[in-house]
Amino acid sequence: MKKIYILSAVLAAFSLQAQFTVTVQAPAEFKDKDAILYTLNGSKDIIVTKEQNKNNTWTFKYPSHYMGMMKVYFPDSNNAVSFISENKNISVKLDVQNNKIKDVAYLDEANDLMSRQQEGSQKKELILPALAQIKEYYKDNTDFGKALKIEIERLSGTNNTIDASKHPFISYYNTNYSKFLSNSTDPAKKVTPDDIVNFLDKSNDMLESSSLLRPVLVSYLNSGGNTNVAGSVDTLLDRLKVETPRGQTVLSELIDIFDAYDMEEFKTKYLTLAKNLKCTINDRLATTLKSNANVEMGATFPNVKFQSAANTSAKSLYDVKADKKIIVFWSSTCSHCESELPKLLEKYNELKAKNIQIVGLSLDTDKASYTQKIAAFPWINDSELRGWNSSYVDTYNVHATPTYFILDANNKIINKPDHVGNVLEYFKLK
Template identity: 85%
Template sequence: MKKIYTLSAVLAAFMMQAQFKVTIQTPADFKDQDAILYTLNGSRDIIVTQEKGRNNVWTFKYPSHYMGMMKVYFPGTNNTINFISENKDINVKLDIQNNKIKDVLYLDEANELMSKQQEGSQKKELILPALTQIKEYYKDNTDFGKALKTEIDRLSGKSAVIDATSHPFISYYNTNYSKFLSNTADPSKKVNQDEIINFIDKSNDMLESSSLLRPLLVAYLNSGGNTNVTGSVDKLLDRLKVETPRGQTVLSELIDIFDAYQMDEFKNKYLSLAKNLKCTITDRLASTLKSNANVEMGAAFPNYKFQSPANTTAKSLYDVKADKKVIVFWSSTCSHCESELPKLLDKYNELKGKNIQVIALSLDVDKNSYTKKIAAFPWINDSELRGWNSSYVDTYNVHATPTYFILDANNKIINKPEHVGDVLEYFKVK
């Protein structure tokens, strides 16, 4: 009994030691109360907890060990702040102007260092090539030429090596970003597929929390070429084993990648593989399966409760009565929407005459832009004004705008058009 008590005490002490806090400070005129803390799994944000601010300070307690990317989202003002955790207290102060983040001050050592590192890397990748080209037009003995050379030499220098003992996550992120994803990497040291497979297979848990996994998988697919996608994926999954948590996370990421790039043949192949797994399914893969099941042909389109709908008194999507419904996910900042929605508008009266209702759910964040745009759209419009943080992104498996669905009178999915022309062709109003 004494041994059990001692073990319990050790575990309790470890949990207390592992806990850290996230503190976000804002000026007194910031008009938001709620804030949501997220961690990261692959490319998917995972909600940890929601807190209310006290005197414009939000404090989140994280109860266990975590190293990786985190974010806090303010839903009322649609502000997001990103930072890292190295399992130590995090302290961030925000400069706010007109309820929008103007500047971020990282007060803890890890995030201050990471911020400086990220700023240096961005300048190296984006600004250094431009400065190198400009230098050709200025002589070295001019003041501007000397200044250019100084800045080019500074940016060309090697980044400071981060001590992995003091800052394990920063060291992990920088080392592997430079090796696998940096645009400034030495072409002679370009990694091959086997090196990427080895890294994904042997990396510790920081791979899932680092934000590197999705771009690494895209780089892996690109390195294999478009003619051998199945061979590349099968080789990777055979090594990882899809029964393992990492194998399932990678499988989930690949399904989402194929969906985003409209590679339906490969998406369906590996979605079928995921559906037929006989092992215990991880939460990450389960969410991918659910969001895809929600929008399969013949499935009942999940209901959506409107937030601030225009051109209707209906409270939800199901309350809208029509023989057919066209659901479109769009945004006022989407160039394809800009060209496609006017074509839908031209035929709207014909569609309405056939008892076909259009319901447009926007992924906008700016209320003014959204309001101005929908003034021209007589159909039902609604938006959470949260962009890609909108609740319906996951529910309806939306990866791009515009995205269309056609529902029957019972809200079952009967068609998934790729373009507005397909919508008009389906209803023979083209």
């Protein structure tokens, strides 16, 4: 029994040591009360906890070891601030104007360093080419020419080496971003598909929390060209083993990539592979399977509880009674929506005469823009005004706007049109 007590004490001590705090400060005029802390798994934000404003400060206690990207999201105003964790206390101060985040001050060492490096990288990418052109017009022996030369040399510097023992996540991120995603034209730095497979196989857990996983996977698919996508994916999954947590996370990301790029053949193949797995499924893959199951042909479309719906007294989608319903996910800032929704508007009266109801669910963030746009649309419109942070995204597997579904009177999915032309063709109105 004594040994058990000793072990418990050691575990308790480790737990206390691993815990860190995230503190976000805001000016008194910032109106939000609630804030949500997220970690990252692949390309998916994972909710950790929700806290309320206390003296213009939100304090989150993270109970375990974590290195990677994090963010705090303010749902009332749709503001978000991103930062990194190196398993140490994090402190962020917000500058706010009209209840929108104007600037962020990172007060802890790791985030201050990461912020300065990101700013330097942006300057190097955007400003350095312009300075190089300007330099041709100024001699090195002039005051401006000398200053210009110094600035070019500073921005051109490659001394971004980080002590990995002091800043392990920043070192990991910089090293692998530079190697796999920097688009270097130097032949000596060109990576092969095998290099990427080895990285995805051997990398530590920071891969999933770094935000690098999806872009590296896209780079891997592009490196093999379009001739043998399935062969490249099979090679990768064979190495990773889809029964492992990493293999499942990569499989989930690939399914979402194929979905986003309308590569239906490959999405179907690897979604079927995921469905047929007999092992325990991790949370990341389970989310992808659930999102896809929600919107399969013949599935009952999950109900939508309306926030503040226009042109209806219904409280939810299921309260809307019609022989058929057209669901469209859209946004006022979406160029394709700008061209497609007016065509739906032209046929609205004919659809309504057939007892077909249109329900628009917007992924807008700006209330004024959304309100102005729906004034022209007589159908039911609603929005959470949270953009891609909306619950619609995961629930209905939305990867682009506009996205359409056609439901029968019992809210079963009977068609998934690609474009507005397919919608009108289905109802013989084209």
